[in-house]
Amino acid sequence: MPDLEESIADGVATLTLNRPxxxxxxxxxxxxxxxEALPRLGLNPEVGAIVLTGAxxxxxxxxxxxxxxxxxxxxxxDRLEDLRWKHHIPVLLRTLPKIVIAAVNGPAFGAGFSLxxxxxxxxxxxxxxxxxxxxxxxxxxxxxxSWTLTRLVGPARARELYFTAxxxxxxxxxxxxxxxxxxxxxxxxxxxxxxxxRFAEGPRAAYAAMKRNLHAAETQTLPEVLELEALQQVRSAxxxxxxxxxxxxxxxxxxxxxxx
Numbered sequence: 001m002p003d004l005e006e007s008i009a010d011g012v013a014t015l016t017l018n019r020p021x022x023x024x025x026x027x028x029x030x031x032x033x034x035x036e037a038l039p040r041l042g043l044n045p046e047v048g049a050i051v052l053t054g055a056x057x058x059x060x061x062x063x064x065x066x067x068x069x070x071x072x073x074x075x076x077x078d079r080l081e082d083l084r085w086k087h088h089i090p091v092l093l094r095t096l097p098k099i100v101i102a103a104v105n106g107p108a109f110g111a112g113f114s115l116x117x118x119x120x121x122x123x124x125x126x127x128x129x130x131x132x133x134x135x136x137x138x139x140x141x142x143x144x145x146s147w148t149l150t151r152l153v154g155p156a157r158a159r160e161l162y163f164t165a166x167x168x169x170x171x172x173x174x175x176x177x178x179x180x181x182x183x184x185x186x187x188x189x190x191x192x193x194x195x196x197x198r199f200a201e202g203p204r205a206a207y208a209a210m211k212r213n214l215h216a217a218e219t220q221t222l223p224e225v226l227e228l229e230a231l232q233q234v235r236s237a238x239x240x241x242x243x244x245x246x247x248x249x250x251x252x253x254x255x256x257x258x259x260x
Contacts, residue, residue, distance in 0.1 A: 004033030011200030020056025042096030048200025053103040062110020090118035090144040097208035103192035114145030125185035131167035204259035
């Protein structure tokens with residue numbers, strides 16, 4: 001079986017990390033699959049939203065520590081280049097023009113936690129657990145987790161979660177704002193798909209513009225974001241979806257968006 005499975009239904013692409021016997025610990029094949037699939041799905045007009053989840057009883061346990069031990073140290077330059085190409089994945093998750101939902105169906109640790117944080121939204125099953133985990137294996141962290149976690153929970157709590165490597169359950173993750181909602185494990189896939197379909201059926205161009213605005217808001221100044229918002233708003237006003245929504249408002253009916 002492939003380490004990454006892909007399916008498309010009702011305008012929603014689902015990417016499933018597929019190493020359930022290893023709690024979906026990351027492999028090079030899985031990461032290469034994400035590198036290929038994400039930009040392709042981002043440009044696919046048949047896809048309006050993406051769900052990232054894990055097979056079996058876990059989302060992603062992070063790096064494959066057993067494989068790390070077997071691989072040995074290796075040359076520093078080679079290890080650095082290897083990690084640099086993998087680090088394109090969180091950038092893709094944050095910048096591709098489709099909303100990405102992480103459906104967290106169990107443990108999300110280390111780089112797996114970082115991948116979930118790089119998604120636009122996170123829905124967790126009750127059994128989900130989260131943790132940076134890096135300190136426990138003598139590592140400092142990768143896949144952008146320090147950047148995203150700091151922005152989601154603030155510097156002090158991010159430091160605590162990194163330094164202690166403490167695991168938190170789904171209820172605590174919701175309290176901290178790390179996940180949008182917590183649902184029964186049996187309903188997780190359905191809830192994530194339902195939300196993704198809502199986005200797929202919505203004004204896709206406007207969502208893409210919102211995503212760019214929100215990404216800029218994390219790093220740019222207010223004047224810079226205002227200029228970007230102005231440009232995106234004017235562009236959005238020229239779309240067929242905006243014209244349809246305005247007409248639907250006048251006619252007191254629900255708009256039918258076409259993603260154009």
